[in-house]
Amino acid sequence: MGEAIVITSGKGGVGKTTTSANIGTALALLGKKVCLVDTDIGLRNLDVVMGLENRIIYDLVDVAEGRCRLGQAIIKDKRFDELYMLPAAQTKDKDSVTPEQIRDIVLELKKEHDYIIIDCPAGIEQGFRNAVAGADRAIVVTTPENSAVRDADRVIGLLEQSKIPAKLVINRIRMNMVKSGEMLDIDEICQVLAIDLVGIVPDDEKVISAANNGEPTVMNPASKAAIAYRNIGRRILGDMVPLMQLDEKGGAFKRIRKFLGIG
Amino acid sequence: MTEKQHIVIKGVKEGLVFLLDDQCPYDALIEELQYKLEKTHQQLLSGPLVHVHVKLGSRRLGEEAKEKIKSVIRAQGNLMIQSIESDAPASQDEQGADKLQVLTTIVRSGQIVKHDGDLLLIGDVNPGGSILCTGDIYVLGALRGVAHAGVEGHIDAIIAASLMRPTQLRIADVISRPPEEWMSGDSAMEFAYLSEGQMQIDKLSQMHRVRNNPIMFKYKEV
Numbered sequence: 179m180g181e182a183i184v185i186t187s188g189k190g191g192v193g194k195t196t197t198s199a200n201i202g203t204a205l206a207l208l209g210k211k212v213c214l215v216d217t218d219i220g221l222r223n224l225d226v227v228m229g230l231e232n233r234i235i236y237d238l239v240d241v242a243e244g245r246c247r248l249g250q251a252i253i254k255d256k257r258f259d260e261l262y263m264l265p266a267a268q269t270k271d272k273d274s275v276t277p278e279q280i281r282d283i284v285l286e287l288k289k290e291h292d293y294i295i296i297d298c299p300a301g302i303e304q305g306f307r308n309a310v311a312g313a314d315r316a317i318v319v320t321t322p323e324n325s326a327v328r329d330a331d332r333v334i335g336l337l338e339q340s341k342i343p344a345k346l347v348i349n350r351i352r353m354n355m356v357k358s359g360e361m362l363d364i365d366e367i368c369q370v371l372a373i374d375l376v377g378i379v380p381d382d383e384k385v386i387s388a389a390n391n392g393e394p395t396v397m398n399p400a401s402k403a404a405i406a407y408r409n410i411g412r413r414i415l416g417d418m419v420p421l422m423q424l425d426e427k428g429g430a431f432k433r434i435r436k437f438l439g440i441g
Numbered sequence: 442m443t444e445k446q447h448i449v450i451k452g453v454k455e456g457l458v459f460l461l462d463d464q465c466p467y468d469a470l471i472e473e474l475q476y477k478l479e480k481t482h483q484q485l486l487s488g489p490l491v492h493v494h495v496k497l498g499s500r501r502l503g504e505e506a507k508e509k510i511k512s513v514i515r516a517q518g519n520l521m522i523q524s525i526e527s528d529a530p531a532s533q534d535e536q537g538a539d540k541l542q543v544l545t546t547i548v549r550s551g552q553i554v555k556h557d558g559d560l561l562l563i564g565d566v567n568p569g570g571s572i573l574c575t576g577d578i579y580v581l582g583a584l585r586g587v588a589h590a591g592v593e594g595h596i597d598a599i600i601a602a603s604l605m606r607p608t609q610l611r612i613a614d615v616i617s618r619p620p621e622e623w624m625s626g627d628s629a630m631e632f633a634y635l636s637e638g639q640m641q642i643d644k645l646s647q648m649h650r651v652r653n654n655p656i657m658f659k660y661k662e663v
């Protein structure tokens with residue numbers, strides 16, 4: 179029996195889909211059998227980010243309404259051993275499925291997979307209720323902006339009501355802005371939201387280019403964001419991984435100076 | 442009327458004092474009052490005009506209930522009611538202590554906590570979250586959202602917090618947006634109160650000046 183994790187945020191554009199794709203891929207790289215589920219019906223993106231758009235035949239709504247079997251709708255990502263995805267429908271809207279239907283689908287998927295990563299749509303309406311219906315736990319994504327933190331707080335409140343334990347990912351941190359005091363720092367956010375931090379992801383241009391190429395960033399180990407997502411994956415599996423040091427720049431020379439004791 | 446008497450009538454210099462028991466049911470009180478005035482204390486009623494003070498003890502009555510007592514006493518021609526009062530300060534303290542509720546939670550964005558009486562919240566109030574109380578609000582944690590004390594117009598209500606960073610404070614019907622100077626860098630515990638209709642903020646250690654706590658006076662006298 180696997181575990182279902184919903185990736186949610188309340189606010190749009192903070193990186194739910196990117197986080198879903200990368201955490202899912204990271205877990206697959208760590209040898210787990212993972213299924214990504216896109217519940218953003220009508221505005222599906224996860225397939226694009228994963229580069230699997232052209233392989234969709236059936237979708238979530240088809241499964242929910244019984245037009246196909248679950249196995250027919252699931253797409254296997256051939257780049258990895260055990261990574262699958264269930265795409266959302268693009269033509270319908272959020273009301274075309276019920277939380278019960280999603281719960282049944284997730285329950286079915288849990289039998290076959292170690293982890294089900296559910297990509298939640300923005301907002302707290304029907305789409306959100308659908309996405310959290312089958313989830314065992316949640317990862318709330320936020321960025322170091324007041325508006326995103328406010329919405330994350332609202333969502334954490336709703337998750338608490340549904341008795342779903344939530345952890346936090348802070349996305350798109352720009353260390354130079356945090357240092358100059360223009361951006362909220364990590365401690366401040368954690369203090370307000372008062373939930374466990376499961377990872378911080380630095381702002382990285384490679385994430386954007388990777389998403390456009392349909393390759394999750396995690397696959398490129400040269401990117402800092404990739405390391406961050408891999409760390410999150412390991413933490414989900416229960417490893418103790420220290421938080422990334424974001425402020426140490428361009429290492430080698432500095433490290434030598436430090437080694438010589440003049441740094 | 443053989444059971445315990447609920448009403449004691451005393452003669453004082455200014456007239457009569459009716460001491461009404463504060464534990465028995467209200468209806469019994471009215472019944473006994475009627476009975477006493479009409480049957481047993483006839484001698485009071487034949488004579489010159491007498492001033493009457495009614496003391497309710499710790500009982501709280503609405504206007505309607507007070508009016509009922511007045512009308513019963515007034516029915517006897519020569520009794521004139523000067524006052525009807527509950528012993529305010531002591532009973533208020535007791536009531537406050539009874540109604541203080543302790544709540545351990547985080548009030549997150551979009552959540553509203555309503556309470557009748559005083560509330561002690563152990564936890565934070567996040568931006569977008571609200572607390573509404575008819576009495577005082579004490580936050581053992583950070584107050585970053587909206588707090589409204591004295592919702593029903595009680596202007597003596599206060600709002601105290603370990604970390605005072607509210608989006609808005611309201612006491613009775615006074616609304617205040619914290620000006621910049623509240624946001625002092627020090628994280629001392631502070632409280633908000635109304636002084637002449639204006640919201641004031643002060644260090645928690647100054648609260649005794651605003652609240653003349655009767656117990657403290659007693660100790661001084663001793």
